[in-house]
Amino acid sequence: PGPDPLIPVTHDGGSRPVWSRDGRRLFYRAGTDNRTKMMVVEVSTAGGTFRVGPVHELFDRRYLGTAPMRSYDVALDGRFLMAQEREPRPQPVTRLHVVLNWHQELKRLVP
Numbered sequence: 215p216g217p218d219p220l221i222p223v224t225h226d227g228g229s230r231p232v233w234s235r236d237g238r239r240l241f242y243r244a245g246t247d248n249r250t251k252m253m254v255v256e257v258s259t260a261g262g263t264f265r266v267g268p269v270h271e272l273f274d275r276r277y278l279g280t281a282p283m284r285s286y287d288v289a290l291d292g293r294f295l296m297a298q299e300r301e302p303r304p305q306p307v308t309r310l311h312v313v314l315n316w317h318q319e320l321k322r323l324v325p
Contacts, residue, residue, distance in 0.1 A: 218264075224242070250277050252271070
């Protein structure tokens with residue numbers, strides 16, 4: 215807030231930003247819901263001026279989006295914790311269990 219001008223970090227957009235623990239990098243997600251690129255930009259406040267360095271792509275994966283919250287965090291050592299979305303593998307049905315008189319079995323198990 216204040217009279218200072220806005221300084222764009224990216225010209226391609228992004229979402230769910232998070233600062234590194236030391237405050238020198240800004241991480242964010244870019245891309246579509248199906249494919250997400252993790253981006254990072256170096257920032258500096260030397261001399262009281264906010265400066266933005268070039269944007270770098272860290273990796274490109276399918277990750278679970280949890281709107282409105284971000285679904286990742288960055289540890290002190292720079293490693294990521296992310297919820298990865300995987301394609302469900304179809305499992306063939308090989309068995310079918312039928313429980314007769316299930317209410318009696320429930321009474322037995324939960325007195």
